[in-house]
Amino acid sequence: MAQTGETDGPLFYQTRANLPMVDRGEGVWLWTTDGRRVLDGCSGAVVANLGHGHPRVLEAMRTQAERVTFAYRTQFENGPAVELGHKLAGQLSQGLDRTFLVSGGSEAVETAIKLARSYHAARGxxxxxxxxxxxxxxxxxxxxALAATGYRPLTDGYAPMMVEQNHVSAPTCYRCPFGLSYPSCELACATDLERTLEALDPSTVAAFLLEPIGGASTGAIVPPDGYFATITEIARRHGILTIYDEVMTGAGRTGAFAAYQHWEGEAAPDVLALSKGLGAGYTPLGAVVTRGEVADTVLDAGAFPHGFSYAGNPLSAAVGVAVLDVLEGEGLVARAAELGERLGAGLRELADRHPFVGDVRGKGLLWGLEFVADPATRTPYAFDLDVARRVTVAAAEEDLLIYPRRGGGGLMGDHVLVAPPLVTRDDELDELLARLDRALARSEAALASVA
Ligand SMILES: Cc1ncc(COP(=O)(O)O)c(C=O)c1O
Structure with missing residues (x-):
């Protein structure tokens, strides 16, 4: 991919970067202004679940834009927002039927944690x-949301400004923080919640917040059997709510509408945060969905003093409705499950051929590859080699997008996410794997000469 952007232009984000200039998108493909055709193997930031330029979503946007784009939620109700609330309730279970609309994932998590606090306060x-x-x-x-985040490069610099929150170990089985292995570990990562609550005094805890299948920071970890039953029992016994952050995993990404539904009956969210795939890249959109009892307890006690100007705007809501219609109409949740099996098998084959891929994990169309200098000991590469970034650059040279992160909460190791749109065709998946194969081969060879 040619680098055609400006380094000293009018915009700035995380770092100086010389990025390619995007021109247009269609399906799983993005074109740059200099004519390269790029395969979106990670749906941007695991957002573009329906691919780019889906005609049904574009049509819904046009229709709604011509009618009304904005009407403030304290002054008007609007049809698309109400319809979106009904549709989300129809997709979810366990009485999750009351929705608070927002405009992104961070807003959804902020809303969820404030809602948990408000719920307990409303009950005295x-x-x-x-x-x-x-x-x-x-x-x-x-x-x-950052205070709850466990990723040190992002949190450390702001630590003095944040209310200190508390962390238990994520179920990172490939690198068990307790040095154990499943099942003889007896789910030490799940029972860690009990120990942490006792140390804090459980009567001061409002909620346990978790990504049911890991996202970027863990490289798509899938918890072992029994994990959800254990944390649900502990949370209930101590009267704390569970908030499932499904910002990345929701809207069909893992082969169920919400990832918790893979463990229906054991995973029991009180509050669910959705975003990314709900707007699917067509509009900034997020949602917090909870049980009627939680919403009513808060509202009956007075009010939920919280909100955002763009929350529930009719244009974004109409996009959400259209996205859910497409997911349903095209059977994309089942397609994510089916295609995910093929993607997982293909990635495992690549790992067999490229030993520096130490672990392949994931579900549906959310997969992580973790890189290791020594597969036998699972020793990570030296931090400065920035291996996930190198592999991502090698993939970009093949006109393939993948999503890199450091491991160990940002302190050691490397992984990438592979998470193509749910509309990916079989031949496009083959193309993704072929390009990734070449990128892995070049990266591995380059690392052999420097590591
Ligand atoms: C699990 C999870 N929660 C929250 C967020 C924050 O979402 P946003 O970037 O839309 O604010 C993300 C974004 O990557 C995420 O993956």
Missing amino acids: DEARYRIVSRFPSYHGSTLG
Whole structure:
């Protein structure tokens, strides 16, 4: 991919970067202004679940834009927002049927943690304010969601500004923080929640916040059997809510509408945060869905003093409705499950051929590859080699997008996410694997000469 952007232009984000200039998108493909055709193997930031330029979503946007784009939620109700609330309730289970709309993932997590606090306060349980989350994890960039996040390069610099939150170990089985292995570990990562609650005084804890299948910070970890039953029992016994951060995993990404549904009956979210795939890259959109009892308890006690100007705007809501219609109409959740099996098998084959891929994990169309200098000991590469970034650059040279992150909460190791749109065709998946194969081969060879 040619680098055609400006380094000293009018915009700035995380770092100086000389990025290719995007021109247009269609399906799984993005074109640059200099004519390269790039395969979107990670749906941007695991956002573009329906691919680019889906005609049904574009049509819904046009129709709604011509009618009304904005009507403020304290002044008007609007049809698309109500319809989106009904549709989300129809997709979910366990009484998750009341929705608070927002405009992104960080906003969704902020809303969820404030809702948990408000719920306990409304019941007269003012002492509960702490959030327990996991390390590593990613929950967003705003200070509340960041305080719950377990990813040190993003959190350390802002630590003095944040309310200190508390972390238990994420189920990173390939690198068990307790040095154990499943099943003889007896789910030490799940029972860690009990120990942490006892140490904090459980009567001060409002909620346990978790990504049911890991996202960028862990490289798509899937918890072992029994994990959800254990954390659900502990949370219930101590009267704390569970918040499932499905910002990345929701809207069909893992082969179920929400990832918790893979463990229906054991995983029991009180509050669910959705975003990314819900707007699918067509509009900034997020949602917090909870049980009627939680919403009513808060509202009956007075109010939920929280909100965002763009929350529930009719244009974004109409996009959400269209996205859910396409997911349903095209059977894309089942397609994610089916194609995910093929993608997982293909990635495992690549790992067999490229030994520096130490672990392949994931579900549906959310997969992580972890890189190791020594597969036998699982020793990571030296930090400065920035291996995930190198592999991502090699993939970009093949006109393939993948998504890199450091491991160990940002402190050691490397992984990438492979998460193509749910509309990916079989031949496009083959093309993705072929390009990744070449990128892995070149990266591995280059590392052999420097590592
Ligand atoms: C699990 C999870 N939660 C929250 C967020 C924050 O979402 P946003 O970037 O839309 O604010 C992300 C984004 O990557 C995420 O993956």
